Amino acid sequence: MNIVVCVKYVPDAQADRTFSQDNTTDRTNVDGLLSELDEYAVEEALKLAEAGEGEVTVVTVGPDGAAEAIKKALQMGADKGVHVLDDAIHGSDAPATSLVLAEAVKKAAGGSPELVLMGLASTDGTMSVVPAMLAERLGLPQITQLSSLEIADGKVTGRRDSDAASDTLEAPLPAVVSVTDQINEPRYPSFKGIMAAKKKPVETWSLADLGVDAGQVGLESAWTKVESFTARPPREQGEIVTDEGDGGTKLAEFLAKAKLI
């Protein structure tokens, strides 16, 4: 089975994140990494490929540094990588990202892929919409947010957990599937994986290579526009209750004032 995994390169959440002059996230001056939630998609793809015959291709749409996300996935064990890199993509919104991804996935799979795996949400944008948009653009069935996954008889079956209930979902292949952080435990790149990644092929494609018109993507054609932003105000000092034998009462009063009890 040939599996395509879409992975996103995101700014390191531990670092100070800033914005550029055009109100977009600064992706150049901050350390980035493979979105942690996408590691689960990579791991699931590797497990499927290892269990049978198959090849895992990772695709990313992102700036120069996004090559790091591909490298990490290759070190984990993916077979090849595709990096869509084009200045015109800067500032793209989710619809535009999914447009570029759709063309990249098709080209990477040489037509239609058998399975596209994605993360639950990116750890920076966290919209959790790209998998659905990509499925729509590819004209494929989608099952999202799976915590378990099985492939048999040309079908993908899996479980989606919610607070109240679990659904079992099924779709014919090819399909687009997104997975949660409950599905597996992503591996750490082994030394052999790190050394082998050096020799794995990575292709870099521009919008022209994908036949995508630059006018359809980028900051100008985004459906939303960031006008301004302000930093989150610093947290205010909380109320300190000193227990003088009436701590319980004071605590209850505080909770009542906040309409919590």
Place this chain on the structure above:
Amino acid sequence: MADQIPFTETEERQALRKSVAAFASKYGEDYWLEQARAGKKTDELWADAGKQGFLGVAVPEEYGGGGGGIGDLAAVCEELSAAGCPLLLMVVSPAICGTIIASYGTDEQKQRWLPGFADGTRKMAFAITEPDAGSNSHNITTTATRTDDGWTLNGGKVYISGVDEVSDVLVVGRVESAKTGKLRPALFVVPTDAEGFSYNQIEMGIVGPEKQFVVHIDNVKLPADALVGSEDAGIDQLFAGLNPERIMAASSATGMARRALEKATSYAKEREVWGVPIGQHQAVAHPLAQSYVEINMARLMTQRAAALYEAGEYLLAGESANMAKYAAAEAACTTVDRAVQVHGGNGLADEYGLVHMVGASRLTRIAPVSREMALNFVAQFSLGLPKSY
């Protein structure tokens, strides 16, 4: 060759460090201390690291290893230590025993031992220290005599780490050279369940999952192929294992120092007693800055020693390995001491995870080669001063 060694680590080595650091954070100091204090081993960590191939990075690929060098193994060692969960037997098993067998073992010995070093399923202890010889390894008395079908070994060792958790011990003994009749060092693989082999634990005041033992070797019968390498190769093959040991010990020490410095630095940024973070007082800041310098110098020398060793420059590697070992131990001792001081009373409270490092950092000055012996080496070989002992 030697002057082409670059001053930064390869991208792959850096990726290895990152991967090990992420892996180690799953275990960390809490796990390590909990196991140690409960008198348990860190077997899960060892097995898991083995499965990841981290313990076998330096074993040749044909035996299932990573095909890397001692610098890669040292990077693994340092990152585990920096994460607060060092594996002491890494210094011994893959680094000394693995290197010696890979360098001097017969094909059959390599087939038998190396795959287990590659995935961590095989652990081997190393025994050179003797009660009466100590740092003077020329004075060891454990002796092997030839028998019709092998060897008989007699002697005793002290402070041997991990004897209770290994299948075999690589013992440094002496053999009468067939050519010259002189006693020369030779290496034997001795199974811990061999008849005549026994050991008793030494009660130590340091915290750690690995224990030290007195080892008694009384008329232990060994097959001919228990001998690793040539009985005439002498000290060279021993140093094939001891330089990697020094590089590993240095890495473990710098890892510990990094951890202590990190704790001290973040504490110095947070703790306020005069209205400003204590790190604003130069008497607090400067020692930490000094530690940063000292740690980085020690790391650089360790990396250089590893690079020289990998390049086959064994003489230069020996000098660098001794300098690295010295510098790393000094950095570990002073940094842990400073970190405790910066924490005030908290420095001695279990909760802050520093007080157990006091003993551990002192160990780095003593073993596997003491500070004085490292300086003796430099005085004699680098400076050409008269031999002092």
